[in-house]
Amino acid sequence: MGAGLAGVTTAWYLAKEGHEVVVIDREREVAAVASYSTTGIVAASRAYPWAGGELGRAMRQAALRFDPELWLWGMQHVFLRTGRSYRRLLDAKVRLVRYSQPLLHELAAAIGFPLTRGVLYLYRDGHSLDEASARAGEMRDHGFTVEQLDRAQLSQREPSIDVARLAGALYAPGDEAGDAARFCRELAARARTLGVGFSLQNEILSIEPADGRVRQVVTHRGPIQGDAFVCALGVMDRKLREQLGTQVPVYPVTGYSATLPIVHPERAPRHAGIDESRSVAFAPMGDKLRVTGGAEFAGYATDWHPADVAPLYDTMKQLFPGAVDYTRAEVRACQRPMTPETTPRFGTGRYQNLWFNIGLGHMGFTLAAGAAHITAALVCGRNPAIDLEGLRIRRH
Numbered sequence: 001m002g003a004g005l006a007g008v009t010t011a012w013y014l015a016k017e018g019h020e021v022v023v024i025d026r027e028r029e030v031a032a033v034a035s036y037s038t039t040g041i042v043a044a045s046r047a048y049p050w051a052g053g054e055l056g057r058a059m060r061q062a063a064l065r066f067d068p069e070l071w072l073w074g075m076q077h078v079f080l081r082t083g084r085s086y087r088r089l090l091d092a093k094v095r096l097v098r099y100s101q102p103l104l105h106e107l108a109a110a111i112g113f114p115l116t117r118g119v120l121y122l123y124r125d126g127h128s129l130d131e132a133s134a135r136a137g138e139m140r141d142h143g144f145t146v147e148q149l150d151r152a153q154l155s156q157r158e159p160s161i162d163v164a165r166l167a168g169a170l171y172a173p174g175d176e177a178g179d180a181a182r183f184c185r186e187l188a189a190r191a192r193t194l195g196v197g198f199s200l201q202n203e204i205l206s207i208e209p210a211d212g213r214v215r216q217v218v219t220h221r222g223p224i225q226g227d228a229f230v231c232a233l234g235v236m237d238r239k240l241r242e243q244l245g246t247q248v249p250v251y252p253v254t255g256y257s258a259t260l261p262i263v264h265p266e267r268a269p270r271h272a273g274i275d276e277s278r279s280v281a282f283a284p285m286g287d288k289l290r291v292t293g294g295a296e297f298a299g300y301a302t303d304w305h306p307a308d309v310a311p312l313y314d315t316m317k318q319l320f321p322g323a324v325d326y327t328r329a330e331v332r333a334c335q336r337p338m339t340p341e342t343t344p345r346f347g348t349g350r351y352q353n354l355w356f357n358i359g360l361g362h363m364g365f366t367l368a369a370g371a372a373h374i375t376a377a378l379v380c381g382r383n384p385a386i387d388l389e390g391l392r393i394r395r396h
């Protein structure tokens with residue numbers, strides 16, 4: 001269930017194990033929702049739980065709205081990111097990133113998908129840069145390479161960038177970037193050759209259990225039966241979520257994504273990066289530039305206003321003046337499927353044959369291959385080759 005990064009990668013691994021697989025999604029195309037809008041950064045060296053900062057600000061703003069679901073999510077989030085919980089989450093996330101990245105390389109190689117290496121994390125003042133570099137020590141301890149660049153070194157690494165407003169950057173040579181929607185669609189096309197079926201434009205309306213198992217899912221086009229079901233629905237409708245037989249604490253964290261035609265390639269970035277002082281991410285994708293930003297608790301709405309993308313454009317105009325055409329932007333509001341811990345959840349809840357691969361949050365491209373590999377192992381009755389401490393769905 002779900003034809004985003006989580007669903008398609010899981011279908012691939014299951015088909016490789018010899019299973020007959022059908023992927024159901026209400027959209028017309030594969031990777032049409034969150035997995036379409038992503039910046040596509042494989043931010044392995046940034047496997048921190050997403051805590052405080054932008055998310056904290058967004059939560060304080062949204063707390064005034066009457067939304068019990070968000071309040072519950074928020075309380076769990078605040079509680080879980082303190083002290084020992086933070087260390088546990090960091091450990092789980094690093095473990096998952098370490099597991100996932102080599103698997104992503106294997107998948108990319110299998111379908112001939114290009115990933116570009118090296119990601120820049122930009123800072124506008126020296127204090128934030130030093131702080132971030134010190135914090136990156138945690139990641140260096142885990143074996144990730146994170147280099148600190150001053151302005152001159154940054155200009156050398158990324159000649160098109162205007163460094164006037166920047167203090168410097170962190171550079172992670174092992175982090176990568178790629179067009180995640182293209183990856184997902186090319187993997188889906190290859191999965192079709194393994195026999196995977198895609199039932200698109202087909203909304204899942206309900207699930208029907210019997211004797212502790214899911215018997216069938218009911219869709220717009222009628223019931224679909226199966227021996228095993230995988231829930232990879234990203235942000236789900238409340239009504240459907242309530243039928244899944246376990247607590248699914250995924251809440252949408254809305255971001256904005258603009259895809260802009262590059263008009264002066266010599267002024268456009270060669271690397272993907274994040275302006276950390278403004279929380280704006282960018283990545284070149286062929287003759288286009290993807291720029292994303294924003295973290296809001298806007299509920300389930302997916303509309304957007306020019307003011308939502310103005311900070312994104314402003315940042316790009318400062319860093320890469322004249323590179324892209326803003327009048328021909330393709331803009332979307334999109335929702336990160338986020339658990340309070342900001343880590344995904346796997347395993348089964350009440351129903352023995354309903355597995356979850358949910359909550360990929362802000363790192364779905366980074367984690368998809370590992371998340372799917374884990375899920376396929378569980379469906380096949382094996383223990384995955386990674387400790388799932390802190391990553392399991394609650395049983396009830």
Ligand SMILES: Cc1cc2nc3c(=O)[nH]c(=O)nc-3n(C[C@H](O)[C@H](O)[C@H](O)COP(=O)(O)OP(=O)(O)OC[C@H]3O[C@@H](n4cnc5c(N)ncnc54)[C@H](O)[C@@H]3O)c2cc1C
Pocket residue numbers: 001002003004005006007024025026027031032033034035036037038039040041042043202203204205232233234235236237240254255256257281292293334335336337358359360361362363364365366367
């Ligand atoms: C602005 C932004 C930038 C991002 N940048 C990055 C990045 O740089 N790096 C990174 O690693 N991650 C990034 N992410 C996160 C990443 O995009 C997500 O984690 C990932 O796409 C989630 O994949 P998914 O398959 O779980 O969800 P989705 O892609 O949303 O897929 C879920 C699918 O389920 C379907 N569905 C839901 N309900 C039903 C139903 N009732 N019936 C039928 N179908 C249904 C939907 O149509 C959808 O296709 C970013 C996210 C955003 C929003």
